[in-house]
Amino acid sequence: MMMRRPVRLKPDATYVCVSAFAKVLVFAAVASGFSRITAAQQNELDPRIVKLVSSISEERLGAVLKKLESFETRNTLSSTDPTTRGVGAARQWILDEMKRFSPKLQASFDTYQVTPQGRITRPVELRNVMAILPGRSPRRVYISGHYDTVARPGGQGATNASGPADPDAPAARPADPNAPLDNLAPGVNDDGSGTALTIELARVFSQSGIDFDATLVFMCHAGEEQGLVGARLHAQKAVAEKIPIEAVFNNDIVGNDKGGNGIIDGATIRVYSEGPEDSPSRSLARFIQRWGARYVPSHRVRPMSRADRFGRGGDHSAYNQLGFAAVGFRESRENFTRQHDVRDTFEGISLPYLAQNARVNAASAATLALAPPPPGVVNDRGQPMISRAPSGYDANLRWNPSSGAVAYRIFWREAWGLDWQHDLLVGNVTSAVLPNMQIDDFVLGVAAVDAAGHESFVSAYVAPARATVPIR
Numbered sequence: 001m002m003m004r005r006p007v008r009l010k011p012d013a014t015y016v017c018v019s020a021f022a023k024v025l026v027f028a029a030v031a032s033g034f035s036r037i038t039a040a041q042q043n044e045l046d047p048r049i050v051k052l053v054s055s056i057s058e059e060r061l062g063a064v065l066k067k068l069e070s071f072e073t074r075n076t077l078s079s080t081d082p083t084t085r086g087v088g089a090a091r092q093w094i095l096d097e098m099k100r101f102s103p104k105l106q107a108s109f110d111t112y113q114v115t116p117q118g119r120i121t122r123p124v125e126l127r128n129v130m131a132i133l134p135g136r137s138p139r140r141v142y143i144s145g146h147y148d149t150v151a152r153p154g155g156q157g158a159t160n161a162s163g164p165a166d167p168d169a170p171a172a173r174p175a176d177p178n179a180p181l182d183n184l185a186p187g188v189n190d191d192g193s194g195t196a197l198t199i200e201l202a203r204v205f206s207q208s209g210i211d212f213d214a215t216l217v218f219m220c221h222a223g224e225e226q227g228l229v230g231a232r233l234h235a236q237k238a239v240a241e242k243i244p245i246e247a248v249f250n251n252d253i254v255g256n257d258k259g260g261n262g263i264i265d266g267a268t269i270r271v272y273s274e275g276p277e278d279s280p281s282r283s284l285a286r287f288i289q290r291w292g293a294r295y296v297p298s299h300r301v302r303p304m305s306r307a308d309r310f311g312r313g314g315d316h317s318a319y320n321q322l323g324f325a326a327v328g329f330r331e332s333r334e335n336f337t338r339q340h341d342v343r344d345t346f347e348g349i350s351l352p353y354l355a356q357n358a359r360v361n362a363a364s365a366a367t368l369a370l371a372p373p374p375p376g377v378v379n380d381r382g383q384p385m386i387s388r389a390p391s392g393y394d395a396n397l398r399w400n401p402s403s404g405a406v407a408y409r410i411f412w413r414e415a416w417g418l419d420w421q422h423d424l425l426v427g428n429v430t431s432a433v434l435p436n437m438q439i440d441d442f443v444l445g446v447a448a449v450d451a452a453g454h455e456s457f458v459s460a461y462v463a464p465a466r467a468t469v470p471i472r
């Protein structure tokens with residue numbers, strides 16, 4: 001007869017870190033389909049994404065930047081006739097380049113006729129250059145930069161030093177508004193860097209052989225320097241045509257690691273994200289931080305809980321303003337004297353730094369595009385599906401199933417704070433109860449996870465704004 005020994009629990013991370021109510025859920029998850037969520041539980045890296053990330057080439061990024069510099073200016077108002085100089089030649093080259101990568105990649109101009117307004121001084125044809133890599137579903141993940149450039153006397157350095165004056169005020173404009181603006185404006189960092197990153201990711205994604213769930217869009221915006229014009233027009237079209245844009249990764253000034261003050265930082269990247277705390281944009285920023293750290297641990301993502309830097313703007317805001325989740329990647333240390341200046345040349349670029357930023361974009365965009373869509377946590381009356389039932393003191397969460405999900409991961413954090421503090425994988429269920437967790441003290445959210453462990457971004461339970469009724 002065998003002797004039965006008492007079972008001892010090893011003091012592993014699960015039991016040390018997770019409280020009693022969570023253990024209940026762990027067992028619930030095991031009961032509802034352990035074998036299918038093993039990969040997800042283990043948080044394994046996807047070898048296909050590892051390969052995709054490692055195929056990003058500094059040499060290719062450098063070649064694209066030198067080509068973009070060779071057009072001398074890509075100003076929205078520059079001449080379009082020459083075949084080797086100006087915005088017309090540049091956009092044609094970007095289109096032809098992206099057409100070469102793969103028969104799966106659909107490259108085209110996204111064209112608009114713009115009448116004079118704001119900084120657009122004459123009628124102009126504006127062309128975003130976009131390349132679509134169709135996925136299994138129509139939901140879209142964008143990687144973007146802007147290919148247009150600008151240079152003014154003194155550049156951004158003089159603008160910063162002189163205070164809030166508008167450098168594009170009418171007095172600063174040429175006497176003849178119809179004359180092309182053909183002055184030298186190389187724009188290798190602003191935003192050749194974001195453009196080269198976008199083109200390089202179009203190459204590696206379209207040649208990866210990976211069958212993505214989301215449709216990926218590689219977008220080189222036009223007219224950014226005139227007020228995000230190309231991005232605003234495309235975002236307006238997306239609203240009108242009900243194009244389901246799930247996320248926009250915008251890269252603008254991401255290629256220089258040496259600040260104008262001499263401080264060097266080649267190991268971090270800022271990601272600007274508009275609020276409030278649990279806006280779609282913040283969810284996207286947290287997602288990039290989480291998955292960037294997994295696949296590119298040598299490069300730290302620094303989310304910024306603000307729309308952008310003081311007095312500066314970028315194309316992500318054009319999407320934010322129409323309700324889409326969008327963030328802006330910005331190098332950590334800027335050299336303002338090169339920006340919007342003839343000195344924005346290839347010499348100001350660090351290719352290893354730009355490549356690291358490209359890898360963070362690639363890892364997080366690939367994970368998002370392979371994952372199921374984020375689960376809906378709001379009912380058809382616009383209310384978050386969270387309650388204190390059944391005891392009146394519990395966290396009771398419900399969500400809509402996400403196609404392709406085999407598990408869900410619940411996240412929570414104390415209600416004073418920005419980063420998720422805890423997470424817990426549950427099975428293929430659409431509700432969970434966390435006993436004795438006071439929903440008023442924590443922010444809670446849920447992400448969808450597929451069989452290979454790809455995770456959507458987190459849908460958070462947010463109280464809707466209350467309507468104010470004036471007291472009579």
Ligand SMILES: [Zn+2]
Nearest residue numbers: 190191252253
């Ligand atoms: Zn820019």
